[in-house]
Amino acid sequence: MRSRHARAAQALDVRVEPGGEFWGWAGRTLGVPARTAVGAPVWLRLVSAPEDKASGKLWDGALDAQHVFGDLDGRRPALLAVHDAVDDGTAYRAELSARVDQPVLSDDPVLQCDLQLPDSWWADLAGTLEKVSAVDTDRVAVRPQYMDRAIPEFLGIPAPAVARSTAAHSDLHWANLTAAPLQLLDWEGWGRAPEGFDAATFYAYTLLQENVAARVRAVFPILGSPAGLAAEATVCAQLLQTVARGDNLILEDQLRNWSEELRSR
Incomplete structure (x- = not known):
């Protein structure tokens, strides 16, 4: 990955700055701060995948987001260039x-x-997510087949009907947000999901902090409403599934409490 990252930097004519490596999940991505030939600060992220899997939603997410959103009125870092390469079966x-x-x-x-x-900040976040949800796209972040399978398995109820689906960032959590100014990072998985999906995801990752979680619910009134039930059930099932795999164990008790609330609704 480091060797390929260096080749990409050369191809894109940027100079990598030392000491700032950021590795993604399972070493699939490597991001490093860099500067262009004229000294502008940039971020160079390298993604790898088997050549036969280098396509689809996650692979093209950042590029698709740039085409659709641009810099989203300054709320997402603009994608400036892309460079593709293949070596020994890896893209x-x-x-x-x-x-x-x-x-x-x-x-x-x-x-x-x-x-x-x-x-x-909260008003900016709500306004930005509203702009995202208004976009028309055929990208899919949450498939009905997943909901039909996972919600009964992890919540013990049938998948609620989806009254409306909208575009969503789909990975809205605290490590993908900045404060001043607000920016939303990591757009590779965006696409259509049940209305309120971003709010439900954000709420799930806030469950350990009761005061902030209450603020999330106040800012996004779809949470707790009939219209938001499908999104909330989907997010809760997703995270309970990760718990079953040994991840997000810190949230287990709060997720189970949330699932009880969803079952009662």
Whole structure:
């Protein structure tokens, strides 16, 4: 990955800055700060996959997001260039983006402390997600077949009917958000999902902090409503599935409490 990252930097004519490696899940991605030939700060992220799997939603997510959203009125880092290569059955995609210099709100997707954010930040987040949801796309983030299988398995209820599906970021958590200014990172999985999916995802990753979770519910009134039930049940099932696999164990008790609430509704 490091060797291929260096080749991509050369191909895109950027200079990598030392000491800033960021590895993604299972070493599938490698991101490093860099600068262009004229000194502009950028971020160079390399994604790898077996050559026969280098296509589809996740592979093209950042590129599709750039075509549809651009920089989303400054709320997402613009994708500046892409460079593809294949070597010995492995495909590599280098994505060069504008660099976000402010830190994310949490090093972990799950919020671990009571975070105080101004009203303006919450309003900006709600407004940005509203813009995302208004986009028309044929990309799919949540498939009905998954809901029909996972919700009965992990919540013990039939999958609720989806009254409306909208475009969603689909991975909205605290490690993908910045404070001032607000930016939403990591767009590879965006697509259509039950209405309220982003709000439900964000709420799930906030469950350890009661005060902030209450704020999420206040800002996104679809949570707790009949219209939001399908999204909430889907997110809860998704995360209970990760718990069953040994991940997100810190959320297990809160997720089970949430699932009880959803069953009662």
